[in-house]
Every structure is written in structure tokens, then in C-alpha cells.
Amino acid sequence: MGIQKAFVDLFDKQDDLDLTSGSIVRPLCILALPVILTNAIQTVYTLIDTFWLGQYGNPSLAAITLAYPLAYLLLAVSYGLPVAGSIHVAQETGGENPRRAAHAAAQTITYGLMAGVVVGGLGFFLVDDVLALYNITPTVHRLATQYLQLLSLGLPATIGFVAFVSLMRGSGDTVTPVPIMLGSLALNATLDPVLIFGWGFVPEMGIRGAAIATVTARTLAILVGFTLLFGSKRGLGIEPHQFRPDLSWARRLVRTGVPTSFEQTGRGIAINLLLVMVGTFSTAAVAGYGIGIRIISTVGFATVGISKAVETMTGQNIGAEKLDRAVSLNYRAAAIAFGSLSVLAAATWLGAEPLVRLFTDHQPTVEHSVTFLHWVVPTFGCMGVARTFVGGFRGVGKTIVAAVIVLTMRGVIRLPMAWFGAQEIGPEGIWVAIAASNVLGATLAFAWFRFGPWRESALETIDSSSDELAEVASDD
Template sequence: MTDLRARIGALFRGPEEFDLTSGSIGKPLFFLSMPIVVTNLFQTAYNLADTFWLGQYSTDALAAISFAFPMVFLLISLGMGISVAGSVLVAQYTGADAEREAEYAASQTVAFAVIASVLLGGVGYFLVEGFLDVMGASADVLPLATSYMEVISLGLVAMFGFAVFIALMRGYGDTITPMLVMFGSVVLNIALDPFLIFGWGPFPTMGIRGAAVATVFSRALALVVGLAIMFRGTRGVQIRLGDMAPDLDFLRRLVRIGVPASVEGTGRALSMNLLLFIVALFPDPVVAAYGIGTRVFSVIVLPAIAVARGVETMTGQNVGAGKPDRAEQAAGLAAKALFGVLTAAGIAVVWFAAAPVAAVFTTDPEVVDIAAGFLRIVAPTFGFIGITRAYTGSFRGAGKTLVAAAISVLMLGVIRFPIAWVAAAEIGETGIWFSFAISNVAGAIIAYAWYRRGTWRDGDLTEQRVDVDEAAAEPVPTDD
């Protein structure tokens, strides 16, 4: 047992054990990113659990979740700019040794995140059915997807609030604490899913609505834990109640940095929803296969997302410390490593095991066959996703969120969607699958070429110091 703990400790090291602004590049990036990989695996685990159990429940429920997931992503993406801006500001202030400003930035981010998620959740609740109808959900699928999204919309503050907790702790350099909290949340979610979906034990049969209730409840509990950790301030960045009164001047800073990040996230979400509009022109088995394929992709590219977040933090702290060369080295190292790892994963794991992987989620042989075709076409281009993510992560860390957004819009809106629209009409659903592969390669080329221009280097945001009232700077008492 002692040996096992030692090995785990060797993989996961907190910010107190490494310095992001000095020394080697590879080791701190690894120790920063590894817990993010695990955290994202946990995040994806609940998606896969929903997909698995609903696939056993009915094919219509599986198709409904294929419509619902992109809309969940859209709602969160509309507000994600706040979390990205908060994370970038916390990272740059931390790198500049401006602890008080980092705390104020974190506190304001939490306050505005709550306001934004309540507003977005309310709008989403009333517009969800019409939106899904426009997206082309069939008569059998529409009420199921609507039922799921109504619950998610009402609980959006819990889901988005927890995402903000993760982002702020990451900006400080602590990726271990969010990983541990996420683990507890996911275990609870997975345990609740079959009880609420099928009505096991004392619970009523809720079907797809049960999956949504399990998700919201587990995220709400995780948010409570996350807030308690940040208020105590014993791990990661601290937040203070006195700093949470909405500051309109600070809001303008959040908006300036965050709106492009929201555009980037919203662009990705809209791309998924627009592609669903095309996919919905095909029978429900194709829709279900699309849902399976995108869930599998979300697992395969987890290292890219995680390392990109690590690069974002390293860039933020090093730009704040006046060391842009270290940030550039981190981005280049991440791009090379991700290209190799994800290319190998795409070929070795998915290409040769596409059908068995698809069969994990459904017993319908038609859906398995279609999903396997989707996976085989896109898998060889996974490495290019890694390149794109590494460089856009560095852009965000430097505060150049508009550039990251522009790359996303070009990749998804200008390249992927038009190709899918034209190719689907010519060669059927296979044309949609090819649009993913082509846009993955194009996105990597665009991101690399743009990064080489070096315009991200003037992204230091720490010159704008926060005027914090001294009374609010008093330490918050803890139980320690």
C-alpha cells in the first residue's frame, strides 16, 4: 500500500512542488497536465455512463442524448468566457507574484459566473424545445431530449459553477484538488444513473430525465465542496465574500478577455449543433452513431484538451513573470508530444478496434456499423487536433482569446460545416465523417502558422492592477 501511494504521489504533484516560471519545461508541464487528463477522464466518464445506460434503455433515448449533449455544450460555452478570463487573470497575477490581485480576480469571477449561469439556464429552459425542433429532432426523440435539457437548464448554475472552480484552481497551478473533487462527483453520478433511469430500488422510473437529475445533483454537491475549498484558501487560490460585490470595471476586463473565449467555445458548440442539423436529415441510427462517435472522440482527445489547459496556465504564469520564451517552448513541446501520442492512439486503438468500441454503447448492429465507419475515417487525424489545441491554449494563456476564437471559427465554421453540407448531399453520412478529418488537418496548419507570427507575446495583463479595499483584504478565518 505504501509503495502504491508513493507511485501515485510521483505522478501527481501540487504547485508547491514545482515552479512553472523557472527550471525545466517538460516536468512541470507534465505534472500540471496529468491531473487534468484524469479530471477530464472523469468528466467524460459521466458522459459515457449516460450514453451506455440510455443505450440499454432505448435507441430513441440514445438519439435524444445525441441532440442534448451539443446543447449542454452550447449553454456552458456561452458562459465559459468568464471562467477562461478568470483563469488567465489568476495565472498571470500568480506568475507576477500579485497574490491579492489573483484572489480578487477569482472572487469576482465566481460572482459573475453565478449571475451568468442563472440567466443562461433560465433562457435555456424556455427555449430548449423550440431549439431542438429546429435542429431536426424527430417526433419520437424531441420530447426525450427536451425533458433532459429542461433539468440541465435548471441546474446550469451547478454545472457551470463547478467548471469555474476547476478553471480558477488551474490558473493558480493546482490541478490535483479539482481532480479529487471531480472523482467523487463522477462516482456519485455513475452510481445514481441506473437507479434513476430504470427505477431500481425505491426510485421511480425516470428514463432520460433521471440521467439529467443524476448529473445536476452530483455537480451541485461538487460545487459546494469546491466553494468550501476556495473560501478556506488552504489549497489553491482563495476567494473572499467581501470581494464578490459586482465590480463593473472588473466586469469589463472579464468581458474583454472572456467574450472571444465564449465565441470560441460557442463556435465549437454551434458547429456540433449545425452538424446535427445535417445528421438529422438521416435516419435515427445515423444520429445515434454520430453520438457514439463524438463520445469516443471526446475520450481520445482528452490528452490534447488537458495539455492545452496546462499550456494555458504555463503561458499565463510565464507571461506574467515576463518570460515569454518559456511559454513558447512549452507550446512547441506540447504540440510535438500530442501529435505523436494522438496519432498512435488513433491508428492503434480506434482504427483496428472501431466496431468493438462502438458495440460497447449499443446492441443495434446497424448503429455499430455506421459508428465504426465514422471512427475509421477520423481516427488518423487525431494528432492534428493535438497541434491545434496546444497552440490555441498558449494564445488563451497570453490573453489572446480573440485569436484562439478566430482559429476555431475558421476550422469549424468555414471548413468543417460547408464540407459536411456539400459532401453529405453527394455521398451520404460519409461526407460528414470526412468533414471532421479534413478540418482537423486544416486547423493544425492554421494554428501553427498563426502562432509563428509571434503576436501573442504582448499579452501581459498584469500591468492593470486591481484597486482592492484594504478592509476586504483581511484573512478569512479557517478551522485550522
């Protein structure tokens, strides 16, 4: 009952939110909290598959571990479309243009599902050849291929649900997706052991069962999500004819979304390359890095929540032509992120060794992980600043700027520094590179937001977008 009441309270609070006037801090927190919960649920989603396949056998566990980065890359290729839709819905909602917001949402769903079918089809036929590039056993290769091919077939459902979450967030509602994701998580957790090990008349499917459970849970989640989006008071008032493909909207979504897809793809490649560098050292160094990343990822929930809340609030204020308020909320959010995460950093730094020993007592692994945390943890505040301003640039529609900041931070700064540090110092050189790139990335994001030539074009971009949508609406 306590959890149910908390959700009802959040629903009520978001219903009363005005993102374009009044307080900045209160709506920022109310928007960010459900996003943090959503990301936490998604992490548990993957942990459940990993747990049950770990019980099933090491080859399946190795296969799913290898498959996750490739599954992320498949999603990243199409990820820009839902983000683009969220930005346009936020801007039109802020401009009090509900019909245009609905048109933006419908076109996002149309082209998002198309992209999911195309990318999923390519993934189904290509994953076997891509996995052949890895130095893995034939058994692991076969199992990873089976898992990824089934996930590829379910990619339209995954993209569809990402689009649903993004569009609701753009309208200012980050609460509605949370209970749907909880239901999807519960279904996946129930189906996993049944389909993996077999039960009653259900045959034993192994890793294919994990993939089927995931795809089934995501498909049902998107059916519930779309029902709410189209047929409830929490929806956007989408009309059936608005799903008709509109080439002018395809150009708009591509222009806004492609940079984000490049950003997410580049992020995934950078993560894998960094792991390759770490993998050249001892098993203890690799394990220590893995534990450190798990601890760091919990902070990532908070930074993503703040970033997405800033993206929505910035988009709505730009749509309402309140550029000064949009700028102010970005600075305020960055200050909140830096301050709160710095306090968390101090606590984590002091408690680094006890935290690591929750995962392992192997002393060399503990030493590597604690050293990693002692270098990276002090930059928590910088991580929050960088993601805050990246969210702000997306809200304005400057997704190219956001992508350049992220790819510069991870590809131009972090990877070369990590390679050089690994050669000269060892694993600790990689830890130093990660910390330095966080600081330099935050500096770059702040400087670009403070001094970059984006303000002059921001309202002009929104005005031109409104004119194009007006033409679309009149055609309808």
C-alpha cells in the first residue's frame, strides 16, 4: 500500500507540474526520480537473465555476457528516433500546441517501429558473422547467436517501448512508464526459469528461453504502453490518421535523431574498446574494474535522471520561447548535480574498500578496485555536470552539439589517454584517464553552454519548426 500511495502521489504531483513557470528545483526532482527508477529497473532486468543463465551453465553465461554489448549497439542505432520525438513533443507541449505534439508522437512511433524492423532484420542476419570475429569457442558462438537473433526479432518492441517512455517524458510524465516496467520485470523474472529450465509441458530452451522471456515481456509492455498513450487521459490525444508516414517529419526526426544514434553507438564502441585495454592486464585488474564499474553505474542512475529531466524542462521552455528560464534551469541543475554527487563521492571514497568487499575478498582484486574508485569517485560531480548540459543541448534540439561533447569526452580524450596510461603506468593509467576525461568533459560541456554560439539560433529553430508543423496540421 505504501508503494501504491507513493505512485499515486507522484502522479498527482506531475499532473500539477508547470515546467515553464514557477519553481525550477521542485519539477526537476519530480521528473528525475521516476527516470532514476526506470533505469534501475532496466538494470535489474539484465541481472535476472544473467542470474538464471549462470545457474544453467557457464557457456550460456559467457554467451549472454558477450551478447549484451552487441545488443546495446543494435539498440543504439535506432535510439535517436525516440529521443528526437521526445524533444519535439516537449517543445510543442511547452508551446501549448497539443495537436502538434500528438503529430510529433505519432510520427515518432511510425518511423521508430520501421527502424526497429529494419535494424532488427539486419541484426538477425549479421550477428553470426560479427560474432565470428571474436575469439570464442564454437559453443559460446552458437549460444550467443541464438540469443541475439531472437532479441533482433524483438527489436521493434524494444524501440517501441523506448519511444513510449521518451514521448511520455517529453509531455512531462515520467511516472506512467514505471509501473509498466515493474510489471514487465515481474513477467520476465517469472518466465525466465520456466523457459530456461523447462517446466511441465514447457520444454527446456536454455539461452533461447531467456531471449523469448525478454521479448515477450517487452512486447506486452509496449502493448500496455501504447494503450495508455492512445486511449487514456494520460495519453497525447493521437488520432489514427497521424500515423500516416510523413516525409517532412522523417527529415525532421533524422536531423534531430541521427546525432544521438551516433552518440550512443560511439559510447558503446568506446566502452568495449576500454574493456579490451583493461583485458590486457591480469584477471584481478579486470575483475577489479568490473566491480568498480558496477558501483559507478549506481551513480549513473542519478546523472541520467537529472539529464532527462533537464532535457524535458529545457524543451518545454524553448517551446514556450522562454530561453532565459531554460538557461537558468540548466545552471541550477548543474549546480545541484555537482553538489549532491560530490557529497556522495566523499562517502563512497571513504567507504570504497568495504563496498568492494561486498563483491569479493580476493585481495589483488580488492586493491585494483579500490584504486579505481579512489581515482574516479572524486569526479562524480563532473559526471553530473557533463550530463546535465548534454541534456540541456538535447532539449534545445542541438543534438549534434550533445553528440560532439560525449564523443569528444569518450573517444578523443579518454581512449588515447587510457592507451598511453596503460602503456606507461599500467591499469592505474586507465583509471587516471577515466577521471581526467570526466573533468575535461564537464569543462567542455560548461564552456560550450556558457560561450557557444547556440543561443542566437535556438528560438529561430523553434519558430521554423512551428511553421513546418503548422503546414502539416493544415494538411491533416
